Amino acid sequence: MDFGGHPVLEDITFSAAAGEFVSVVGPNGAGKTTLLKVILGLIRPRRGEVQVFGVPPWKLGKQRARIGYVPQVEEVDPRFPLRVLDVVLMGRYGALGLGRRPGAADRHAAVEALKLVGIAHLAGKPLGELSGGQRQRVFVARALAVKPELLLLDEPTTGIDPAASESFYELLRRIQKTGVTVIMVTHDVGVISRYVDKVACLNRRLVVHGRPEEVMADAALAEMYGCAALFFHHGRAPHMVVRPHSELREGRR
Amino acid sequence: MSFLGYVFMQRALIAGALIGAGAGTVGVYVVLRGFSFIGAGIAHAAFGGVAIAFLVGMDPLLGALVFSLLVAWGIAYTSRRAAIKEEVAVGVLFATSMALGIFLLSFIRGPRVDLLGYLFGNILAVSSRDLVLSFVLAGVVFLAVLFLYKEFLFIVFDPGMAEVAGFPVGLLQGALLSLVALTVVLSLRVVGAVLVAALLVIPAATAYQLVRDFHKMVFLSACIGVLEVIGGLIISFYLDTPSGPTIVLLSASLFGLVLLFRKGTR
Numbered sequence: 001m002d003f004g005g006h007p008v009l010e011d012i013t014f015s016a017a018a019g020e021f022v023s024v025v026g027p028n029g030a031g032k033t034t035l036l037k038v039i040l041g042l043i044r045p046r047r048g049e050v051q052v053f054g055v056p057p058w059k060l061g062k063q064r065a066r067i068g069y070v071p072q073v074e075e076v077d078p079r080f081p082l083r084v085l086d087v088v089l090m091g092r093y094g095a096l097g098l099g100r101r102p103g104a105a106d107r108h109a110a111v112e113a114l115k116l117v118g119i120a121h122l123a124g125k126p127l128g129e130l131s132g133g134q135r136q137r138v139f140v141a142r143a144l145a146v147k148p149e150l151l152l153l154d155e156p157t158t159g160i161d162p163a164a165s166e167s168f169y170e171l172l173r174r175i176q177k178t179g180v181t182v183i184m185v186t187h188d189v190g191v192i193s194r195y196v197d198k199v200a201c202l203n204r205r206l207v208v209h210g211r212p213e214e215v216m217a218d219a220a221l222a223e224m225y226g227c228a229a230l231f232f233h234h235g236r237a238p239h240m241v242v243r244p245h246s247e248l249r250e251g252r253r
Numbered sequence: 254m255s256f257l258g259y260v261f262m263q264r265a266l267i268a269g270a271l272i273g274a275g276a277g278t279v280g281v282y283v284v285l286r287g288f289s290f291i292g293a294g295i296a297h298a299a300f301g302g303v304a305i306a307f308l309v310g311m312d313p314l315l316g317a318l319v320f321s322l323l324v325a326w327g328i329a330y331t332s333r334r335a336a337i338k339e340e341v342a343v344g345v346l347f348a349t350s351m352a353l354g355i356f357l358l359s360f361i362r363g364p365r366v367d368l369l370g371y372l373f374g375n376i377l378a379v380s381s382r383d384l385v386l387s388f389v390l391a392g393v394v395f396l397a398v399l400f401l402y403k404e405f406l407f408i409v410f411d412p413g414m415a416e417v418a419g420f421p422v423g424l425l426q427g428a429l430l431s432l433v434a435l436t437v438v439l440s441l442r443v444v445g446a447v448l449v450a451a452l453l454v455i456p457a458a459t460a461y462q463l464v465r466d467f468h469k470m471v472f473l474s475a476c477i478g479v480l481e482v483i484g485g486l487i488i489s490f491y492l493d494t495p496s497g498p499t500i501v502l503l504s505a506s507l508f509g510l511v512l513l514f515r516k517g518t519r
Contacts, residue, residue, distance in 0.1 A: 069414070069417050076410060090406075
């Protein structure tokens with residue numbers, strides 16, 4: 001996987017089982033967004049194999065609608081004159097295809113998605129009048145409007161205060177409970193561990209791939225200088241990560 | 254005799270209504286996407302096209318149409334490839350095509366070409382043939398916006414997501430810039446190449462101050478556009494001023510008033 005000669009991602013072995021909540025953490029420039037774009041089929045890896053729902057993502061075609069995607073917040077202008085419901089309806093555009101306008105069924109799905117994220121009362125509000133946390137929920141609702149089986153989120157809590165982040169993670173947990181696989185990319189290392197099933201640590205290479213409580217337990221042990229876990233630094237913002245023993249086998253799966 | 258009694262004025266007013274509605278509608282996408290500078294670039298390119306058409310004996314508006322469409326797709330292609338910055342490409346093009354236009358026109362002998370008219374608009378210039386072309390151009394613009402309404406909204410609001418949803422973002426971007434080109438050619442006779450860009454920005458910017466709903470903004474911007482072009486033409490008739498600057502000054506005044514008196518801040 002590389003752009004203009006510099007590999008952005010290499011040696012990635014990564015899997016998420018259906019219904020899992022996986023978090024990919026790593027510093028800026030680690031290739032987190034690139035990884036999501038590979039999963040979405042927007043970028044084809046130079047080498048290796050990627051499968052989403054059992055097929056390479058660039059061959060998904062209409063099946064792409066089974067993936068919901070929440071891009072980084074900074075990518076859109078919050079002052080854009082659009083009402084919340086109109087933004088959520090955009091989630092249905094892909095399935096509608098060229099030239100067709102959303103109808104009653106699409107509106108219904110959009111309202112349902114807003115209910116699921118708990119902001120149905122904001123449907124008629126202009127996007128610009130919402131808080132950062134509310135706006136983020138709008139984009140989650142947009143991703144959910146197609147009733148996806150896989151939800152991808154790119155740094156969803158950037159610029160949101162800690163309390164709102166907590167309740168946002170609670171929301172993702174609720175979405176996961178409805179049977180949706182959730183893959184979230186973030187640099188928020190601390191909070192996520194309480195909510196997710198798996199943490200993958202990415203900095204061009206995927207470093208850790210294990211259950212968070214194992215990671216955290218080992219880290220706690222490590223602080224008392226009594227553990228057998230392997231520590232190392234990587235990236236421009238070095239941080240300690242732990243490689244649980246189970247991961248060595250699991251990561252190759 | 255009122256202004257309505259003159260045939261040239263009737264033609265100018267009909268063309269003006271089409272221009273106002275077209276520029277007002279397309280302008281919403283231009284303003285929200287931050288395309289204002291690109292609009293100016295395409296307008297200047299259109300002037301280069303006028304000059305080339307004169308030299309080869311083609312209809313000047315057709316020359317403008319071909320040239321500005323080429324430039325629109327050139328910009329769309331450049332911005333996708335990102336070999337040079339879009340802004341730089343437009344900056345080079347802007348001055349070059351204007352220079353080319355004036356350079357070429359200086360070679361033309363015989364009946365003087367109405368240079369000022371093409372630069373700043375001429376209320377007398379709308380022939381019945383131009384009017385037919387105006388209906389065709391405006392028709393294409395309105396049909397395209399009607400058919401690709403949600404697609405254009407999507408690529409303007411969130412192109413990344415539009416790509417994920419499987420829309421041909423590059424082609425849609427080119428199509429949107431083509432509509433800018435068609436609107437420029439549509440407005441060339443009455444408003445002129447130098448000032449068309451203002452018409453693509455001011456009505457939409459005025460509407461943006463007043464509403465926070467995209468659909469209402471499109472409607473309002475088109476209405477404001479019609480009002481301003483028609484109003485400007487009437488003022489230009491009575492004051493005997495060039496139509497382009499009169500329309501732009503009226504539009505800018507209205508925009509200033511709205512800025513002053515609108516409630517709250519954005």
